[in-house]
Structure formats: structure tokens, C-alpha cells
Amino acid sequence: MPPLVVLDANVIFPAPLRDLLLWLSYNHIIRAHWTNQIHDEWMRNVEAKQNIPRKDLERVRRLMDRHAGDALVTGYANFASAFPDTDPNDRHVAAAALSVSKNNRDAPVTIITWNTKDFAQSDLDRFTLSKQDPDRFLSSLFKDQMSGVLRAIKQQRANLKKPPVTAGELLAAFRNQRLDRFAALVEPYTSVI
Numbered sequence: 001m002p003p004l005v006v007l008d009a010n011v012i013f014p015a016p017l018r019d020l021l022l023w024l025s026y027n028h029i030i031r032a033h034w035t036n037q038i039h040d041e042w043m044r045n046v047e048a049k050q051n052i053p054r055k056d057l058e059r060v061r062r063l064m065d066r067h068a069g070d071a072l073v074t075g076y077a078n079f080a081s082a083f084p085d086t087d088p089n090d091r092h093v094a095a096a097a098l099s100v101s102k103n104n105r106d107a108p109v110t111i112i113t114w115n116t117k118d119f120a121q122s123d124l125d126r127f128t129l130s131k132q133d134p135d136r137f138l139s140s141l142f143k144d145q146m147s148g149v150l151r152a153i154k155q156q157r158a159n160l161k162k163p164p165v166t167a168g169e170l171l172a173a174f175r176n177q178r179l180d181r182f183a184a185l186v187e188p189y190t191s192v193i
Contacts, residue, residue: 001107003108007038008114076092174186
């Protein structure tokens, strides 16, 4: 079974990282999950910081939910109290991860976030939950499933048509998203992507 992950808003916010994670999910390399609350957070931040119209963000949200199967998590709010040492603003993310785990027979779930410090390890250890920053997660995934990850990157790049993006430009975008280790692993394979 592909790794189960919950995407925090801060990894959905930047388009290159969001697109990569969605292509990985589309290719069944990972099973990505999120909530309406996570959607609201990343959309609010993109709208405020990048001045992208809300209607365009709503379209992305609808496409994400429509094409990602069981990705949208509901019914998780009651689990928030299980994470007393986690930052109050991030308990809903941990609660969503616990809901995904329980709905998959207590399978391990990784929270992908840049704010790993906000999720108390003591809280996560009581369940089958973990946390990782995207660079570490993607680097590990690349080492385990290189051909699938390269296929997803190739699809991501092929989908970028206005304007078209070279493999080097896509790697630069990954580096701009702080995916330095991951980009270094992918770089020798630019002819493939």
C-alpha cells in the first residue's frame, strides 16, 4: 500500500510542491489526504500573499477533491483533543491524520509539514503517526520508488504548458521551495523528465 500522508496547508500553498504531491498521489506513489479546514488555510494564504483570485483557488480545490479519491477527510474534529501538546492551530491536522489511520486499520500516517516542531512527538507516538518535512519525505520516497517519482515529475512538467518549463527550471522551482536534497537526487535524471 502506498504511504498514507496528510498534507499540511504549508505544503499545499506553493504550486510546484502541491503539484508534485498531487501527481505522486495520482500515480499511487502516495495516498494524500487533506480537510476542508486545510483547504481554507492554504487558499486564504495564497489569496493574501499572491493576490490570486478566490475563484481560481476554488477551481483548484474542486479539482483536487474530484481527482484524489478519498483524499478529503471529514469527521475528524473529535480527535483534536488527543493532541494536547501539539500547537492548537495544528491539532486539526493531527486529528485528520488520526482519522485516516483509524479508517485504514490503524495504518501509519505521516503528516507532511514544514512546521514539524508544531506537532508534539509525544502526541504522535501514542498513535501510528509521524511527521516529516517535504524535503526529507520526498528524498526518502525517491530512494524507495525512483521510477514512480520520476514518472510523476515528468507528468508534472508535461502539464506545465503556459509557459512550458524545462527540467532545469522545474528543479530550480523545487529548490526555491526548499527541496534541496530532493532536487539533488533528481538532477542526474533530468534527461528522463
